[in-house]
Amino acid sequence: MNLNNIQTQFTKMMGLKYPIIEAPMFLVSNVEMVVAASEAGALGTLPSLNYRPPEEFKKALVKIKEQTQKPIGVNLIVNKSNKRYPTDLKSSLDCGVECFITSLGNPKVTIKEAHKNGAKVFCDVTNLEHALKVQDMGADAVIAVCSGAGGHAGPLSPFSLIPWLKQKLDIPVIAAGGIADGRTLLASLALGAEAVSIGTRFIASTEAKVNQEYKQAIVDSNPEDIVMTEKVSGTPAAVINTDFVKKQGLKLNPVTKFLKNNPTTKKFVVPLIHLAGMKALEKAATNMSWKSVWSAGQSVGLVDDIKGCEEIIYQIVNDYHELKKGLPDEN
Ligand SMILES: Cc1cc2nc3c(=O)[nH]c(=O)nc-3n(C[C@H](O)[C@H](O)[C@H](O)COP(=O)(O)O)c2cc1C
Structure with missing residues (x-):
């Protein structure tokens, strides 16, 4: 071109x-x-x-x-x-x-x-x-x-x-x-x-190489569908507000949050939150399931x-x- x-x-x-x-x-x-x-x-x-x-x-x-x-x-x-x-x-x-x-x-x-x-x-x-x-x-x-x-x-x-x-x-x-x-x-x-x-x-x-449903969700979503969740890594990350994300909630539960912020437990808990969050992302990106956690930003509205x-x-x-x-x- x-x-x-x-x-x-x-x-x-x-x-x-x-x-x-x-x-x-x-x-x-x-x-x-x-x-x-x-x-x-x-x-x-x-x-x-x-x-x-x-x-x-x-x-x-x-x-x-x-x-x-x-x-x-x-x-x-x-x-x-x-x-x-x-x-x-x-x-x-x-x-x-x-x-x-x-x-x-x-x-x-x-x-x-x-x-x-x-x-x-x-x-x-x-x-x-x-x-x-x-x-x-x-x-x-x-x-x-x-x-x-x-x-x-x-x-x-x-x-x-x-x-x-x-x-x-x-x-x-x-x-x-x-x-x-x-x-x-x-x-x-x-x-x-x-x-x-x-x-x-x-x-x-x-x-x-992500699944077709994830790509289609990028096309179908609006900026208002993007929410920040702590469940992926402990720090707020942008995801599409799928039914699963709604059901799961956006905040860490109070016990996990306490353990994450506590100086003695922090170093064990933060990697565990990461691991669980990354596993959820990986599953959703590569296999279609109802457990969809699809990472995306507000520019979905332009796609x-x-x-x-x-x-x-x-x-x-x-x-x-x-x-x-x-x-x-x-x-
Ligand atoms: C699905 C997804 C995964 C990302 N993974 C990483 C990453 O591994 N490392 C990183 O530095 N940034 C990562 N980012 C952030 C991007 O590099 C980039 O800063 C961001 O996507 C720009 O915003 P936009 O999505 O609105 O274009 C990721 C973003 C998305 C949407």
């Missing part, structure tokens, strides 16, 4: 045609999605934890690198509970991964090791304090995770968080949360972002069809150009 590029500080840094990251999504992102997104001129990424055991992750990277020479990214959970972190970092560096997206925990080691390899590091942040910290550590950009995002959304509206970070930081800001079409891309760049990171839209892609990642990207870019032409004149 013959589309004009959209050049920003971010695309220049990464050598991309478009300032779009296909965001890493637990249980959803896979080799096919990353290859399709990167080949289309965006940046395909995936969480290392989608491939288990770690050897499978390395094999996935080799497969990706056989199919595209374009930049790709890996998401690493950099907190202490992720025991695979050093192995996955090494596999990524060995395979020549061009960038890392870090979430949870301290990204210092990733930044140091990635920079030795010439790779970039983008850190998920939800406020200025954390953004300044990662900037000081040497991060190459921050991903401003705003309210409405899929996964662990931040509390702030994109209207406050993106311009605020843009004003206070020297490194580029990437917008995440609620972006799914040309209009939201255009708005994000107008707010001061140098790129966008899009998750939910790509769940409804032909390449995603009307299931199509290939390349087509999704081209549509966003095409609509961006059309809308930009249609903005009011100065006179």
Whole structure:
């Protein structure tokens, strides 16, 4: 397709045609999605934890690198509970991964090791304090995770968080949360972002290996169907309010909550909540059952069809150009 590029500080840094990251999504992102997104001129990424055991992750990277020479990214959970972190970092560096997206925990080691390899590091942040910290550590950009995002959304509206970070930081800001079409891309760049990171839209892609009912639920849902539940990880996470989620409730029960906050029991209870939540997500994403816990953000309201990642990207870019032409004149 013959589309004009959209050049920003971010695309220049990464050598991309478009300032779009296909965001890493637990249980959803896979080799096919990353290859399709990167080949289309965006940046395909995936969480290392989608491939288990770690050897499978390395094999996935080799497969990706056989199919595209374009930049790709890996998401690493950099907190202490992720025991695979050093192995996955090494596999990524060995395979020549061009960038890392870090979430949870301290990204210092990733930044140091990635920079030795010439790779970039983008850190998920939800406020200025954390953004300044990662900037000081040497991060190459921050991903401003705003309210409405899929996964662990931040509390702030994109209207406050993106311009605020843009004003206070020297490194580029990437917008995440609620972006799914040309209009939201255009708005994000107008707010001061140098790129966008899009998750939910790509769940409804032909390449995603989740079940058809999950994809269809993304198409059928409205922003008002998205609720925040503590049942997945202990921290509020965005899910579609299915009958099962309604029945289960959104809050941890008081005993679990007490044990989770108690300094002596915390380290045993938090991993158990995670395990139970992840098992529920995995079941719902891969097998159809009435126990549906489908992770998604408020941009479901902008998703009307299931199509290939390349087509999704081209549509966003095409609509961006059309809308930009249609903005009011100065006179
Ligand atoms: C199903 C799903 C799984 C996600 N898993 C991860 C993950 O493993 N690591 C991560 O850093 N972010 C994860 N996220 C957050 C995305 O990377 C991204 O920040 C978010 O989807 C952007 O908001 P949007 O869904 O409104 O586009 C996930 C989001 C979704 C919807």
